Amino acid sequence: MPAHTEVARALRDAGLRVTQPRLAVLAAVHDHPHSDTEGLIVAARAELAGVSHQAVYDVLRALTDAGLVRRIQPPGSIARYEARVGDNHHHLVCRHCASIVDVDCAVGERPCLTASDDHGYVIDEAEVVYWGTCPACLAGSPPPSSSDTRSTHHPEGSEP
Amino acid sequence: MPAHTEVARALRDAGLRVTQPRLAVLAAVHDHPHSDTEGLIVAARAELAGVSHQAVYDVLRALTDAGLVRRIQPPGSIARYEARVGDNHHHLVCRHCASIVDVDCAVGERPCLTASDDHGYVIDEAEVVYWGTCPACLAGSPPPSSSDTRSTHHPEGSEP
DNA sequence: GCGAGATCTTGACCGGTTCAAGATAACGGG
DNA sequence: CCCGTTATCTTGAACCGGTCAAGATCTCGC
Known part of the structure; x- marks a missing residue:
């Protein structure tokens, strides 16, 4: 799990603004590979209490589009995310x-x-x-x- | 697309009761490969007016479990079915x-x-x-x- | 420090799928 | 051939992951 500065740099390099929710969610994805959205919401809130679930959804989409995380969705299961990309x-x-x-x-x-x-x-x-x-x-x-x-x-x- | 007798036989061989909804849905899957559930409901109703959508869902599950149809579900898309199995x-x-x-x-x-x-x-x-x-x-x-x-x-x- | 615009919060909403209860009908035994 | 058992179908509503929308808030370039 990278340090915050490192995570922040990854965000900046991807052309994304660095915000608390994004730091929390990206760290959560690193910490809990293959977690579903629900689990990531919990994990993100452990670090940043009160993040809205909507923010997590938005962030996950932004990170996915930017290529920082990868969404995997086995048929019959809900969406899961992982930080191993490329x-x-x-x-x-x-x-x-x-x-x-x-x-x-x-x-x-x-x-x-x-x-x-x-x-x-x-x-x-x-x-x-x-x-x-x-x-x-x-x-x-x-x-x-x-x-x-x-x-x-x-x-x-x-x-x- | 197999004749009804043939479809009925496939059902019987799979240990399933032969019912109108099942005949209609199985024929629909044969006729419309890669259709989603919605499309299959429409197709099934063309042959058997008034089938409930719930019946179609039940039948599709039964057929899938029996191995007569295959469910495919590309991430980000809804469930689709095809009759080509094995x-x-x-x-x-x-x-x-x-x-x-x-x-x-x-x-x-x-x-x-x-x-x-x-x-x-x-x-x-x-x-x-x-x-x-x-x-x-x-x-x-x-x-x-x-x-x-x-x-x-x-x-x-x-x-x- | 300031302003424009991206991002977050709140809360309602959506569509595909499933659950539940009762009616119906397929199949095997009599 | 008829009947009872029991799987299956109908009806109707709930569920759940995810999205949409409006307004408040925060980031970042200047």
Whole structure:
């Protein structure tokens, strides 16, 4: 988790004004990777009491547009954010508890960027989501209830 | 689009009761690949007037659970469904108009199924989403300005 | 320090999806 | 072929993540 000065610099470099809510939210995203918006609101308020949820939404959008954070949104789950950007990494999602971990692209570079048939589309990104079951859920413990992966509701067994 | 008898058989084989709403919805999914729920409701009502939207939601869930249809849900967009299941194909999504086309996996088999580090997860599926711009949007639509719809995806004119 | 304009607060609102209770009808057994 | 059981459908309303809008506040360049 970078110091405030560093976070502030990142904001300034991105052409964004440096405000308390932005510092708090950006720090929160760094501290809680893969958190949902709700969790980030809580985390941001821990540092800056009273930030409106609307401000958090606005800030997250601004940061996302600026490329400082990345929004990930596994189908069936709500929006989550992470501060790791710029590299070609993907995600591994547990079907049961919706926990997320980072994985680097399987083949090293970015092989999936070339589709077999582009249908005339101009492709600029290939996103990969690995679905599976995490070790905790494999062991039989239904709710891992980690601080980070606190998802409001589980994706009920839509597909085993 | 299969005949009704065929659709009915698919339902029965999946252990589901054969009902009018299910026949209508399943046929609708076959007829309108990549449609959203709203569109499927309309399509289903064209065949069976008066189906409740709730029935369509229930049926879609049942069909999805049974593996007869597949739900796809690009981040920032609403749920869509397709009847092509069982093969290893992926999707190409336009950032501007959210249109979707099918693409087969780039390398033929299923290379993306192996992550570089599985973190102890048991992976059962790798989903690939290609992002880009469709030919129509490339040609006709003059985007309002620079910032593309990356991440904060606006299906249509909700920009300033 | 000052002013213009971006950003935050407050509070209402929206659309997709789900929940709940009762009516209906599909299917297996008699 | 009829009946009872029970999954499924209808109706209607709630829910929830996220957005919109208006006005107050703060940042930053000058």
